[in-house]
Amino acid sequence: MLQKLNLEHILFLDIETVPEQENFNLLEEAKQELWEQKSKYQRKDDYSAEEFYHRAGIWAEFGKIITISVGYFKINGYQRSFRVTSFHGEECNILKEFKILLDTHFSHPTHLLCGHNGKEFDFPYIARRMIIHKIALPEKLNLFGKKPWEISHLDTMELWKFGDYKHYTSLKLMANVLGIPSPKEDIDGSMVKEVYYQENDLERIIKYCELDVITTAQVFLRLRGDNLLEEDEIKRV
Known part of the structure; x- marks a missing residue:
């Protein structure tokens, strides 16, 4: 089935998120109380709501998107390239520009969105933040009333599960076991908040996000039995 998909019809993507404020004390009182309620189950009695606030970026109600990186294939005969860009x-x-991309270049029924754990995180997070900002959802993110087979989403982690709903595999682990060269990342997801708010180094985060998009595309190629991308096939635009 994967081999039948047209690579040029797939938009690979990844997002990076941070808490909406640098620290808990900058939240208005009502939002502090809501965060305390929302995080209570996960933090249990080990941390206070304030101490746990560094995790707020993973919830769309308490976080925000600071970059969306995308990648797509261009194939001309036997030549291919993978083009990567970021909003x-x-x-x-960011959300308006991403919506324009989807509406103008990836709106056909044959077009697909692909991320690693995208169905559980990236796709719903983007949709929720769009609604919060009063942005009409693009067709590829508007799932209301759609049947499962009508949803144009691919997820490399889900593909690796093979029906095992309990299995979680990180992108980094998948790349390792599939023999995909590890990208030279100088940060990981746990460092994004610090790099954004304290170091003010968004370019470093964008590079990290783009590397994850490239790795997701490489994993997808391996899952369908294709040759991996060579360095000279990757173009940043």
Whole structure:
């Protein structure tokens, strides 16, 4: 089935998120109380709501998107390239620009979105933040009333599960076991908040996000039995 998909019809993507404020004390009182309630189950009695706030970025209600990186294949005969670009800046503008991309270039029924754990995180997070910003959902993210087979989403982690709903495999682990060269990342997901708020180094985060998009595409190629991308086939635009 994967071999039948047209690579040029797939948009690979990844997002990076942070808490909406740098620290808990900057939240208005009502939002502090809501965060305390929301995080109570996960933090249990080990941490206070304030101490646990560094995790707020993983919830769309308490976080924000600081970059969306995307990648797509261009194939000309026997030549192929993988083009990577990123949206960044104010979150509302990021979402509007991403929506334009989907509406103008990836709106056909044959077009697909692909991420690693995208169905559980990236896709719903983007949709929720769009609604919060009063942005109409693009067709590829508007799942209301759709049947499962009508949803144009691919997820490399789900493909690796082979029906095992309990199995979680990180992108880094999948790349390792599938023999995909490890990208030279100088940060990981746990460091994004610090790099964004304290170091003010968004470019470093964008590079990390783009590397994850490239790795996701490499994993997808391996899952369908294709040759991996060579360095000279990857173009940043």
